[in-house]
Amino acid sequence: MSTMIKMVRVLSAVATLAVAAPALAAGSGPHVERQSWSFAGPFGTYDKAQLQRGFKIYKEVCSSCHSLRLVKFRNLGEEGGLGYSEEQVKAIAAEYTVEDGPNDDGDMFERPAVAADAFPSPFPNEKAARASNGGAYPPDFSLLAKARAAHRGFPWFVFDAFTQYQELGPDYIYGLLTGYEEAPEGVEVPDGQYYNPHFMNGHFIGMAPPLSDELVEYEDGTAMTTEQYAKDVSAFMMWAAEPHLEARKKIGFRVMVFLVFFAGLLYFTKKKLWKNVAH
Template sequence: MNKLVTSLVSLAFLAGMGVASAVAQENHAAAPAAEHAETPHFPIHHPKETDWSFAGPFGHYDKGQLQRGLKVYTEVCSACHSMRLVSFRTLEDLGYSEAQVKAFAANYKVQDGPNDEGEMFERTAVPSDHFPSPFPNTQAAAAANNGAAPPDMSLIAKARGVTRGFPQFIFDIFTQYQEGGPDYIHSLLTGYQQPPAGVEVAPGTHYNPYFASAAALAMAPPLSADQVTYDDGAPQTVDQYAKDISAFLMWAAEPHLEERKRTGFMVMIFLVIFTGLIYLTKKSVYASKEH
């Protein structure tokens, strides 16, 4: 009798240990899932799609918009952001003459050298030079911007973008959507707002639900109405400024977009005609053959 009682107690103890172990494992497995569920995904809002002149297989740049975008970059963005991969002479693609580009480049100073004494020196920029950085080095840029160096803008329109996910990326194959970078930049520049109730942001940061890395970023809203004066009568609004600088940065990142699209269209036409000729040739060769 004592052995039976002892056996029952042992079985109950083992069963209890098994249940406790199972519960512990379940809680351990659920912990990462709960933590993942509590972690917000960024950006909070996906970028708004904008109607760009350069979108689609027949898209092209609006030179007037690119010139306005250059003006926004020069008067606003260039105070913090460099474009070290863009040379002044490429501005002729925006409709400027060689003399205008030369005069524009002369507004900048670039470092050159060494001279005969082995020292570096500053000189007036020429069209073959690139846009200079507003800071002498990365450390100086970070020190002037709360520890984070502003990114170079040369390729930012191609480097920035948000994964669109399923099934949108399937549709993008057929719609030829390639404007994720400009859409993101435009949404970011126009997306600054007060944080919703219950959302706290770190001191010195600014809430923006379109920012790809966090709920807030250190860069303050850079644009305001009537900040840049346009000469062509375009609206001087934050939305228009954001569109113009986004288009300009797209051109800076892909200056040969129009040529690429024209070449791609001609290649597709050639392939269609070539396929038709192959089909007709095959039909002619095998017309008299018995199948």
Template sequence: MTAKMIRWAAAAIGLGIALSTSFAAAEETATEFPLLKPTRQEWSFAGFFGQYDQAQLQRGYHIYKEVCSSCHSMKLVKFRNLADEGGPGFTEEQVKALAAEFTIMDGPNDEGEMFERPRLPSDPFPSPYPNDKAASFSNGGAIPPDLSLIAKARAVHRGFPQFVFDMFWPYQEQGPDYIASLLTGYQDPPPEGVEVPEGTYYNPHFMNGISLRMPPPIDDDLLEYTDGTPQTKEQYAKDVAAFLMWAAEPHLDARKALGLKVMLYLIVFAGILYFAKRQVWRGVPH
């Protein structure tokens, strides 16, 4: 080995040590969000055979309409979707009535004027603000995100080895677990010594920092449930999270039912192929 090679090797080892210590130092100082992982909930739509619970989706719509829709839009959902198969299961008549509770600007009419009319099932859910500037102005500089796809847009990493197990018993409820934890995770007052920025609310379940600009939207007994379901903050959070999951993945029921049939078909077909192969090659020396 020449002296030059030894010098190179020493330099490479030195660089390696320097890099790994600096990465370790960075890891120690950087705080990872969320401070608390989402609590895993029981969902009717989890697992291989899971399906939505219609009554829960209906309650979830109720909460979205009464609470969340005053700040959040859901532009991708039309009222008629509420009657779609695999959804909350409202009847067409109910959907007409639900849509007509809101108005929309339409036109121009024959005289060239814009006019307001009640919404129809073919209209989307209303947006609370005319534009992002108004939304941000009313919420201290933060724009409440559109909730149409939020249940698919938020997922907290589960880490090793959990994510390996998740592949075998499919875990796709990161979104609703996160939303339910976020809605119930506010802590007031915040823990001692924690400085919370002005106008934000401490929530260790928030993915993007220690606090967010959404005030705690739900509390116990906020809304009346007519079917005897407990009127707790936790139940409201679960119901609205399930509703948002349906909005983001409206065909989950059909997908799971078809997936099961396809797997059964493939298993039977694999068996037939195996016996056909044995039959065809019977007696052929190989």
């Protein structure tokens, strides 16, 4: 009985750590508060309305500094995406211009974007981007939701495998976007920097607070608050980093069902074949 009690206590401690783990970052990183996402868990799916709102935030607020170079306009209308029709995708693409060429004269030229084009960068090169942002280089949004989840190490990734926790990136981005605050007394913020304790590379960040209440108009009645904006654009960034998440989870579930069924067949086959064999 005492052995059983000890095992229960150990399992309870492991479960407690697994629940607490998402709120912790490896090493000396920032505190990451776990949020609720529609795409969380083994059966999670993207909320298309939220993705469209997040795209609106990106287009009207973030795209002036941050690129989305690995996402093509046609991806917006693909299955598991934002739910746009082919005509809507074409209309969105037509709002942008891209550089093409060379033409017959050997010159580069600009033309309206089409669905097959990737989102154009707001700057021609990295030096131009840094010059426009006080020396800071705005990261590309394409994979950021995954890249910002890479710093979790042992033992947290073990718990993540059992809890299916894969949302550290969106959690971190949400915390960063909503985490700007006045610096504590005695802390001097460098010129051109802002205080944000959620920033993983220290408490000072070169990006000014990008969101504020009622900054972008929502037409579906969703609350127009900084927190809602942050959550919507974080979800959109997760989709940009993993547009086939829903398909992956469906395939994974089918594979698990097949493996369980196959393991059962192997077990009963073994029992049948060895039934009359002495051991």
